[in-house]
Amino acid sequence: MRNVIxxxxxxxxxxxxxVCNAQVHPPLGALPMQFNGSFAGEAGVPxxxxxxxxxxxxxxxxxxxxxxxxxxxxxxxxxxxxSGVGLTVGGHKFFRTFQQPSNQEEVVQSYHVTLAVAPKIxxxxxxxxxxxxxxxxxxxxxxxxxxxxxxxxxxxxxxxxQFGLLWNTPKYYIGYSFNxxxxxxxxxxxxxxGDTILVTNANLPYYFTSRxxxxxxxxxxxxxxxxxxxxxxxxLTDRFRYSEESLFSRYVEAYNLNFRYxxxxxxxxxxxxxxxxxxxxxxxxxxxxxxxxxxxxxxxSSGRDSYIGNFSLRYLLRDPSLKENHY
Numbered sequence: 001m002r003n004v005i006x007x008x009x010x011x012x013x014x015x016x017x018x019v020c021n022a023q024v025h026p027p028l029g030a031l032p033m034q035f036n037g038s039f040a041g042e043a044g045v046p047x048x049x050x051x052x053x054x055x056x057x058x059x060x061x062x063x064x065x066x067x068x069x070x071x072x073x074x075x076x077x078x079x080x081x082x083s084g085v086g087l088t089v090g091g092h093k094f095f096r097t098f099q100q101p102s103n104q105e106e107v108v109q110s111y112h113v114t115l116a117v118a119p120k121i122x123x124x125x126x127x128x129x130x131x132x133x134x135x136x137x138x139x140x141x142x143x144x145x146x147x148x149x150x151x152x153x154x155x156x157x158x159x160x161x162q163f164g165l166l167w168n169t170p171k172y173y174i175g176y177s178f179n180x181x182x183x184x185x186x187x188x189x190x191x192x193x194g195d196t197i198l199v200t201n202a203n204l205p206y207y208f209t210s211r212x213x214x215x216x217x218x219x220x221x222x223x224x225x226x227x228x229x230x231x232x233x234x235x236l237t238d239r240f241r242y243s244e245e246s247l248f249s250r251y252v253e254a255y256n257l258n259f260r261y262x263x264x265x266x267x268x269x270x271x272x273x274x275x276x277x278x279x280x281x282x283x284x285x286x287x288x289x290x291x292x293x294x295x296x297x298x299x300x301s302s303g304r305d306s307y308i309g310n311f312s313l314r315y316l317l318r319d320p321s322l323k324e325n326h327y
Contacts, residue, residue, distance in 0.1 A: 026051045027269040027287050028231050028254040030312035031073050033086045035213055035233050035254070036177040037116030037134035038166030041077035041084015046317040049073045053271070057306040065096040077120065084118040084130070105145050112138040118164070132164040133180075158184030171217055178210035210236045211253065231256045271310045281316040 025034075030051040032039040055067040075086030094108040118132035139157040164177035185203050215231035233254040256269040265285065266275045272289025287310035 025254050025270050026053055026069070026071065027271045027274060027285065027310060027312060028233060028256040029258075029269075030285070030310070030314075031071055031088065032075065033073060033088055033114070033116050033134070035211055036164040036166060036175045037086065037114075037132035037162060038118045038130040038164040038175055038177075039084075040075040040086030040116040040118040040132065041120065042118075042128070042130070042166070042168060043075070043316060043320065044077055045320050046076040047074070048315045048317065049075075050313040051310070052312075053308070053310045055306070055308050063096060063098045065094070067092065067094045069093075075116070082120055084116075084120060084132075086114075086116040086118070088112075088114040088116075106142065107144075108140060108142045110138065110140040112136055118166075126169065128166075128168040130164075130166045130168065132162075132166070134162040134164070136160045136162070152188065154186060154188040156184060156186045158182060160184075170222075171219075172215060174212075174214040176210070176212055179208065208237060212236055215256075225262050227260045229256075229258045229260070231258075272308055274310075280320055283314040285312045286310070287312070 028034075031049055032042070032047070049072070051069075051071045053067070053069040055065075057065045069090065069092045071088060071090030073086060073088040075084055077084050090112055092108075092110045094106075096106040098104040114134055114136040116132055116134040118130045121129040123129060137157075137159055140155070142154040142156075143151070144153075145151045160182040161180035162177055163180050164175060166173060166175040183203070212234045213232070215229060217227055217229045219227040232252060234251055235253040252270075254270040256267065258265055258267040258269075258274075260278060263277055263279055264275075265278050265283075266273075268274065269287060271287045274285050274287040276283065276285030287308070289308040
């Protein structure tokens with residue numbers, strides 16, 4: 001067992017070394033329906049999930065940034081319609097301050113509400129096929145100011161949809177999702193010395209994005225004390241993919257390599273290194289990254305520094321061993 005645990009830490013280090021310029025996302029699995037609404041109701045019992053993140057970055061003599069995010073989701077299986085239903089609400093707040101000569105300040109606040117419906121189709125009582133549709137309303141507000149000179153405001157709001165498909169088994173899962181129809185409108189205003197000099201109102205174009213998500217649990221038996229679970233989200237199509245990014249960063253949007261021994265969990269995910277505790281009904285996890293491994297902005301001769309902290313909690317409102325499998 002000691003050799004297995006050592007191997008787990010070695011694999012964490014290898015995976016961390018592959019990451020460069022990764023995006024800031026909640027750890028994969030912290031919010032079940034984040035990338036695919038078909039996970040709604042897959043626990044079989046009512047499930048509550050909470051995720052809170054903090055990101056800080058400083059570039060000496062240039063800028064300082066911070067980001068706060070909070071998301072809460074609830075999902076359960078409803079036997080009457082043989083479907084899972086899930087609701088996610090969240091908000092993000094981003095601050096950025098530029099130093100001399102402009103002293104410009106930027107604040108971005110965003111809110112979103114997402115509803116997911118996922119019918120469950122049982123196959124031989126062991127496997128589950130689940131299509132899904134998710135609809136999201138979102139709003140983002142940006143304010144940018146230069147003291148005593150100019151200010152700009154931008155408000156973006158819209159509706160987006162996502163279609164998903166999930167194949168779920170006791171050992172592994174694989175899913176596919178893509179964004180469907182959507183509508184986004186933006187309204188902006190620029191002021192100079194208190195006078196309005198420009199007003200914009202435009203409908204933003206629609207872009208297609210698709211993802212593949214998969215996970216597998218390596219475990220000798222369902223009663224084993226030790227298990228390894230790798231999970232990954234691969235970005236198949238995205239307009240905003242940058243050619244100068246590493247191959248890993250361009251295609252791997254999120255990942256989680258989790259090791260469990262009895263009730264203790266540890267590993268590495270797309271937000272950093274994590275440790276936590278997991279029981280049949282409760283799981284909480286702390287993730288930390290100072291920027292050295294994650295590749296956001298490692299400290300270097302240029303004076304860059306960053307930190308990411310994350311807390312996630314999952315709680316099953318009923319004992320999962322007593323659930324009725326209606327799939």
